[in-house]
Amino acid sequence: MLAFVTVGSTRFDSLVQSVLEPSVLASLRRKGYTKLVVQCGNSSFELERSLAFGARNLTLERDGVAIELWKFKPTLQEEYESADLVISHAGSGTILDVLRLGKPLIVVVNPTLLDNHQQELASALADLGHLQHSGIPDLAHTIDNFDPSVLKPFPAFDGSRFANLLDEHMGFS
Template identity: 25%
Template sequence: MKIFVTVGNTHYNSLIQAIDENLSPKQYDITIQLANGDYTPKNHEFFRYTDQIDKYFEQSDLVIAHAGAGTVFQLLEEHRRMVVVPNSDRVDDHQLDLASYLEENNLACVCHDFDKIFSAIEQAKSTTFDTYVNQPFWGYGYIDEFFEVTPSNLVGGLPIDIFPTMEDAVNHIISARGDVLPGSAIAINPEKVIQSINEPDTKEAILSASIRYADGIGVVKTLKRKSRQRVSRIPGCELWEALMEKSAEFDLPVFLVGATKETNFAAVNQLEAQYGVNVCGYQDGYFDKSQEQAVIERIVSVQPKIVSVALGSPRQELFIQQCRELCPDTFFMGVGGTYDVYTNKVKRAPLLYRKLNLEWFYRLANQPSRALRQGNLLRYLFLELVRKL
């Protein structure tokens, strides 16, 4: 039996873990979409996000879903057989209300107890459910009237994590207890959004990340318009340094990859002297494809909690993808030219430019060759103006 598990755009760690630990891959063919959840499945195939989720619905015999209104009503309108598991950890009762509606109208099997997920699947296989009819009062009209619809965080088809402050972003990655979120983070700016539209490989690498944060004022403006939330720009170099500082509080082992040998070594020495960071290993970025596996094996051997990779895009994202398969409990971050900025090898824009969100202009003025890349910014601006992002 082919089962597809989806939690939409929000995490539901307990459901993913229960399915992964309680349902055998020998009995069910399960694929899991886990959004930005912390738990990484060990027994079943998984991915975090796709803009082609309809394909997975169509290929499945049964869908297990959280009680998110958008997901549930789409499945109802497509007459999909499903098991709905409301997220009772939420502070609101919307999912429980929707679950009650499904039960009362015999539209789906509802499971409130993770220990009973197996019996819920068996029940859903044999039950004859009533056919859902989309009437004007129900369907998506019902969602708008009775549910707080989650504002869209999609920019050019990429789901972006919204952080009100830098502190929120840091605490999301390293908890107050010193636990590190496994996975990876990728900075998203207008140029990267356009690259993802043009290059499927780049988009796939970006979507494989567990965190995508707005490091570009254009992306921030789009998110504010679409979500109507407070959105802070999270410069990658500042996020990296803040993570390094917090890692030192818990003596978390850190590995640095990338830049020249001189810059890499200077960054290591400065981190140790400034914050007392526990650097368990480092490697400059001047290694070729034939040496890549040896570098990855070195990282695996020391089991760092955080790995920052400064190889430039898209090389650093592709390198991180390979590493994550062997270090599932490690947090990876692509940092571009951050080591050069941190060690003052490259001068960052003055504070005034940063406050006015003109850091991009400062870099362009000091490096005119970047003008060739500004076409992507113009295309992004056009797509934003015509509301196509």
């Protein structure tokens, strides 16, 4: 099975480093994940130099998990679709893309950001049962205890709701 980690266009050093730690790799392996793909963006981490010298990606094996690391791609749609689990920063665009595909999602909030909008979004969606959220120190434990079967499907997009709201605001209804 495949776990995909993304930090989007941000720098989230602690998430990238965390998913490469033996405890997180062991948790992934216990859950049946044998491949880990990490989109690391501009993060700084122990293997970053290998990517800094022009390599498009880096592949290695660690603790029984095949790992592929790369910085950016024009779209992550293919990775989302092929993943059995997505571990992501708490960016709203990424969260919505993954939830709309019905993929199991663990969101990790970046504590270095200035405001807590990511925490609020992650907590609200976790409270609704659509995803699981975690902090960096708890990631291995979260993976060990994560049961995707209890997640509630995210509602399908309904563009008419926005149109109706706009019509009401403009006095057309």
